[in-house]
Amino acid sequence: MAINPPVDATKTPEWAALQKHYDELQSEGISLKQWFADDADRVEKLSFDAGDLHFDLSKNLIKPETLQLFADLAKAVKLDERTKAMYSGVHINNTEDRAVLHTALRRPVEDEGKYIVDGQDTVKDVRETLDRIYAFADKVRSGEWTGVTGRKIETVxxxxxxxxxxGPVMVYEALKPYADAGISARYISNIDPNDLAEKTKGLDPETTLFIIVSKTFTTLETLTNAREARAWLLEQLAASGAITTGDKAQEAEAIKKHFVAVSTNLEKVEEFGIDPNNAFGFWNWVGGRYSVDSAVGTSLAVVFGPARFEEFLHGFHEIDEYYANTPFEKNVVVLLGMLNVWYRNFFKAASHAVLPYDQYLHRFPAYLQQLTMESNGKSVRWDGTPVTSETGEIFWGEPGTNGQHAFYQLIHQGTQLIPADFIAFVNTPNPTKDGDQDVHELFLGN
Known part of the structure; x- marks a missing residue:
């Protein structure tokens, strides 16, 4: 399937129609209060369901007819064609000549044999890797896999x-209530030695398992931290009398028991001291910011279990299918993307607030920063020509209600337009009451 050259969205009649619509709204006067008064069905017309998620777009600076204009522009730039190319494994990453196939990471086993890309049965290979990860996770969770002294792993x-x-730290924090094997997780990323010092503080080396995640096993920050973690482990085990300092055989056995890898560079993995059989790989068609549902999520499979991880993958796949099969004018995934184009290019909004009203999602804005700003942080199109429109907003945010006592003043009364996404959950895993008052209801009502 050939990749057509990019369409200049700003030169299409559909862009001109959207500009005309914007100008008309400005001329009439934009008033959400008036729009709600004029249309009793506004919420219903601008609400959508995808999987278990409900989206209410009625508080955005759009009218119901705006949705069709969004859909028309998406069609004009061949979004449907690009989607089909991505899903089928066409090398749409033309600078690296690679497929962009993270959707294959969550396809069900029934899809084996259906998505052959560059001679590779992508789904079959994914499922085989998942089987290995799940077998490993079950061993750690059950206590069959132990540290060098025979004790069960308690911290990953x-x-x-x-x-x-x-990705992994965001999901871990979001799903903490579902950790059910007595295993917790910590995440080290910064090469600043303070990160490793704080994350290892209070850990028992005999019950700690390190997962080193680097596809090439050459990433500077990751390998520096990995070597420091290895030194910490051996030093702490020797201090407790579990191994003898300088005994190479004991040290080698300790490393094999307390380190595994997510990498495809088995030679480097083995040089580090990790058993290559305990290395889980992924493929060059998986971009880092899309990799949480690959072997990169091994820590999650250990903490939450294979069954939960399968539910996680199912949720991804459900949205993949929704996006691929829902008409653009009713497709909330497309509409949310077009809203970003609308605010950035027509209203000139430079930033986008993400405000989760759930403390468990406190790392979600940081995850979205990479997902959106690394993806849209471009000044040229895929053929190397300069872009002709603004390419993205600055994403930021904090959980409610903390943000209400910090930056909401600027959103409400400042001079900048800042689109904001509010995320809430109907139920909480930790229901409590203050007297007769349900605290979760108070939280959402605040």
Whole structure:
């Protein structure tokens, strides 16, 4: 499937129609209060469901007819064509001549044999790797896998950076209530020695397992931290009498029991002291910022278990299928993307606030920063020509209600337009009451 040259969105009739619509809204006067008064069905017309998620777009600076204009522009720039190319494994990453196939990471086993890319049965290979990860996770969770002294693992320490850290730590923090094997996780990413010092503080080396996440096993920050973690482990084990300092055989056995890898460079893995059989790989068609549902998520499979990880993958796949099969004018994934284009290019909004009303999602804005700003942080198109529109906003945010006592004043009363996404959950895993008052309801009502 050939990749067509990029369409200059700003030169299309659909862009001109959206500009005309924007000008008309400005001329009429934009008033959400008036729009709600004029249309009793506004919420219903601008609300969508995808999987278990409900999206209410009615508080955005759009009218119901704006959605069709969004869809028309998406069609004009061949979004449907690009989506099909991505899903089928066409090398849409033309600068590196690679497929962009993270959607294959969450396809069900029934799809084996259906997505052959460059001679590789992508789904079959993914499922085989998952089987290995799940078998390992079950061993750690059950206590079959132990540290060098025979004690059960109680803490997993993930060492990575970028997508090898931001995704796993976000998911771990978000799903903490579902950790059910008595195993917790910590995440080290910064080469600043203070990060490793704080993350290893209070750990028992006999019950600690390190997962080193680096596809090439050459990432400067990750390998520096990995060597420092190895030195810490051996020093602490020797101090407790578990091994003898300088006994190479004991030290080698300790490293094999307390370190595993997520990498494809088995030679470097073995040089470090990790058994190559305990290295889990992923492929060059998995971008780092999209990798949390690959072997990069091994720490999550250990902490939450294979069954939960499969549920996680199922959620991804459900949204993949929704996006691929829902008409653009009703496709909330497309519409959310077009809202970003709308605010950035027409309203000139420079930033985008993400405000999760759930403390467990406190790392979600940081995860989105990489996901969006690394993806859209471009000044040229895929053929090397300069872009003709603004390419992205600065994403930032904090959980509510903390932000209400920090920066909401600027959002409400400052001179900048700052689009904001509020994220809330109907139920909480930790229901409490203050007298007769449900605290979760108070939290959301605040």
């Amino acid at each position: 320490v993930n060492i990575g950076i970028g997508g090898s850290d931001l």
